[in-house]
Amino acid sequence: MQTGDIRLIKDINARLVLNLIRENKVISGAELAKITGMRPSTISNILKELKAKNLIVNLGKGESTEKGGKRPY
Numbered sequence: 001m002q003t004g005d006i007r008l009i010k011d012i013n014a015r016l017v018l019n020l021i022r023e024n025k026v027i028s029g030a031e032l033a034k035i036t037g038m039r040p041s042t043i044s045n046i047l048k049e050l051k052a053k054n055l056i057v058n059l060g061k062g063e064s065t066e067k068g069g070k071r072p073y
Helices: 006-024 029-036 040-052
Strands: none
């Protein structure tokens, strides 16, 4: 079994998230977390890095659910 260093893991996760964004065109961070199984904070950090590299555009917050609560980011 081979282990990867933290930079490799971060790169793999970022590529996974970017590919999901490409496939879905518009997708929330909450949906990305649900699909990937990553923590919302991890997704948030990846999205910040992708945005800083001008690879994605943030379209704002989504609509709240019928139950209320926070809108997806």
